[in-house]
Amino acid sequence: MLQNSVVHRLPLSYRWRNGPADGVIEPQRLNDFNRDDDLIGLRLLSHQGQSAWDIMQTIRLALAEIQLDCLVLEWEGEPCLFVHRQDEYTTTCRLKNYGVGIAEPFTGMM
Numbered sequence: 244m245l246q247n248s249v250v251h252r253l254p255l256s257y258r259w260r261n262g263p264a265d266g267v268i269e270p271q272r273l274n275d276f277n278r279d280d281d282l283i284g285l286r287l288l289s290h291q292g293q294s295a296w297d298i299m300q301t302i303r304l305a306l307a308e309i310q311l312d313c314l315v316l317e318w319e320g321e322p323c324l325f326v327h328r329q330d331e332y333t334t335t336c337r338l339k340n341y342g343v344g345i346a347e348p349f350t351g352m353m
Contacts, residue, residue, distance in 0.1 A: 246342035253284035281328035
C-alpha cells in the first residue's frame with residue numbers, strides 16, 4: 244500500500260497552538276524556528292480523498308512502530324502528517340524503507 248506513494252514536505256514550519264493535546268497546529272513565524280515544539284508537515288502527492296487518509300494512517304502506524312511521535316491532521320483540506328523537526332530524517336528514512344518516495348524541490352541550473 245505504501246509503495247508508489249509519494250510525499251513532500253510542506254514549505255512552512257508549524258507548532259501546536261495550545262500543546263499537542265488540542266490537536267491544532269499553526270504556522271510559525273520566522274523568528275520562532277528551532278524551538279522544541281517545531282513541527283514539519285508531509286503531504287501526499289500520489290493519492291487523494293479517502294485513499295490519502297488511509298495511506299497517511301498506515302504511515303503513522305509505521306512510524307509508531309519505531310516509537311516516533313506523529314499525528315495526521317487535516318491541513319488545507321488534505322491529510323498531512325506532522326512530526327517534530329528533530330525527527331524529520333528518521334521519518335524520511337523509515338518511509339524510504341517502506342518504498343515511499345520523497346519529493347524534493349528541484350532547482351534547475353540555467
